[in-house]
Amino acid sequence: MLTATILNPTLAQTSPSPDTLTIAGRTFQSRLMTGTGKYPDIATMQHSIAASGCEIVTVAVRRVQTKAPGHEGLAEAIDWDKIWMLPNTAGCKTVEEAVRVARLGREMAKLLGQEDNNFVKLEVIPDAKYLLPDPIGTLEAAEQLVKEGFAVLPYINADPLLAKRLEEAGCVTVMPLGSPIGSGQGLKNAANIQIIIEQANIPVVVDAGIGSPSEAAAAMEMGADALLINSAIALAREPAKMAQAMAMATEAGYLAYQAGRIPVKAYASASSPLTGTVV
Numbered sequence: 001m002l003t004a005t006i007l008n009p010t011l012a013q014t015s016p017s018p019d020t021l022t023i024a025g026r027t028f029q030s031r032l033m034t035g036t037g038k039y040p041d042i043a044t045m046q047h048s049i050a051a052s053g054c055e056i057v058t059v060a061v062r063r064v065q066t067k068a069p070g071h072e073g074l075a076e077a078i079d080w081d082k083i084w085m086l087p088n089t090a091g092c093k094t095v096e097e098a099v100r101v102a103r104l105g106r107e108m109a110k111l112l113g114q115e116d117n118n119f120v121k122l123e124v125i126p127d128a129k130y131l132l133p134d135p136i137g138t139l140e141a142a143e144q145l146v147k148e149g150f151a152v153l154p155y156i157n158a159d160p161l162l163a164k165r166l167e168e169a170g171c172v173t174v175m176p177l178g179s180p181i182g183s184g185q186g187l188k189n190a191a192n193i194q195i196i197i198e199q200a201n202i203p204v205v206v207d208a209g210i211g212s213p214s215e216a217a218a219a220m221e222m223g224a225d226a227l228l229i230n231s232a233i234a235l236a237r238e239p240a241k242m243a244q245a246m247a248m249a250t251e252a253g254y255l256a257y258q259a260g261r262i263p264v265k266a267y268a269s270a271s272s273p274l275t276g277t278v279v
Contacts (some may be wrong), residue, residue: 019258021226023203024119024151024172026084028055031220032250033086033205034243035230036060038182042077044239049078052243058086058121058228061105075177080112086153088121098124098141102150120145121175122154131181135162139169146170155207158189163196163204174200175228177208178219182231187218195232197223213242213249220253221261 021028033056039045049057057078078085087105092098100119109117122145124137133155139162142152151172157163157175166174176193181184186209187193197204203225210216212234219227229246236242 009015021203023153028084030055030247030250031226031254032216032247033058033226033228034233035228036078038076038231038234039239042073045074045234046077047240048233048243049083051240051247052233053247054083056084056086058088058230059105059108060090061087061101061108062089062091073113077087077109080114084119085109085112085114086119086121088155089123090125093126094126094146095137095141098137099144099148102141102145106150116147117176119151119153122152132157133177135159138162138164142166142171143169155231158192158196160192160195160199164199166172167200167202171202172202173205173225175205175207178206178215179209179251181208181227184232185209186211186215187222190218190222193219194222210246213245216246216249217253217256220250221256223257225248 021031030053032052032054034049034052034054035058036045037060040047057076087102087109089098089101089105092101102122105120106118108120120136122141124134124141125131126134126137135157138154138156142154145152146169152170153173153175154166155175155177156166163174163176174196176189176196178190178193179188187206188209193204193206200256204223205226205228206219206224207228209227210219210227216227216229227246227250233239233243233246
């Protein structure tokens with residue numbers, strides 16, 4: 001459901017609302033998640049989050065705690081009464097680092113008033129060039145964090161076997177990348193993501209690589225449950241407008257998936273019936 005300013009109010013009033021998204025027993029109206037990194041300033045980030053209508057925002061725990069550039073005052077800049085925090089373990093290269101930062105993230109959420117927030121976006125990324133997640137380390141960290149009561153949302157390459165193993169380990173979603181993070185390459189891993197969606201019994205969130213609203217819609221048309229989009233919004237010429245566009249594309253793609261597209265045919269099929277035509 002869009003909560004941002006809509007370009008066509010009439011369309012917004014007549015369009016049906018998508019079903020709600022449920023993760024770890026918590027319900028959300030929006031199927032678009034966003035982030036807080038790469039924005040030119042805090043004000044632009046605030047306007048973009050509002051325009052996206054999102055209810056989940058991921059926050060890099062280490063960067064907030066170290067007050068990295070662009071993250072000073074970030075925790076106070078968002079209304080956490082309205083936005084659900086998704087702490088992430090960005091910057092962690094090992095299992096041990098990721099588990100420790102996840103614990104810090106849970107404490108950070110509590111300090112900001114979300115006492116029952118056990119969510120963590122799990123990232124274990126030793127690869128500095130392509131930023132591809134470590135599958136073995138991710139599984140090991142996920143198993144440990146699930147034991148500690150976390151609702152784990154693991155960021156993974158589009159590996160159907162790993163996705164199933166993470167589901168069996170107790171993760172509440174899987175988050176396959178469409179293409180390398182921040183690359184804007186789109187859905188390079190579409191075939192494997194489709195398999196993950198078909199096999200999953202938990203929500204599938206396509207994360208990383210989406211660069212345009214058309215790609216966002218395409219991911220949702222495949223049957224994804226939600227999207228996490230940050231770079232494509234934050235690095236756009238007008239981030240707030242792009243955030244709104246991504247929100248509309250996410251909803252349109254989800255509605256299209258629910259509606260079901262027509263079969264693809266190798267030949268033409270007239271739109272008008274042939275019976276009753278004047279000879």
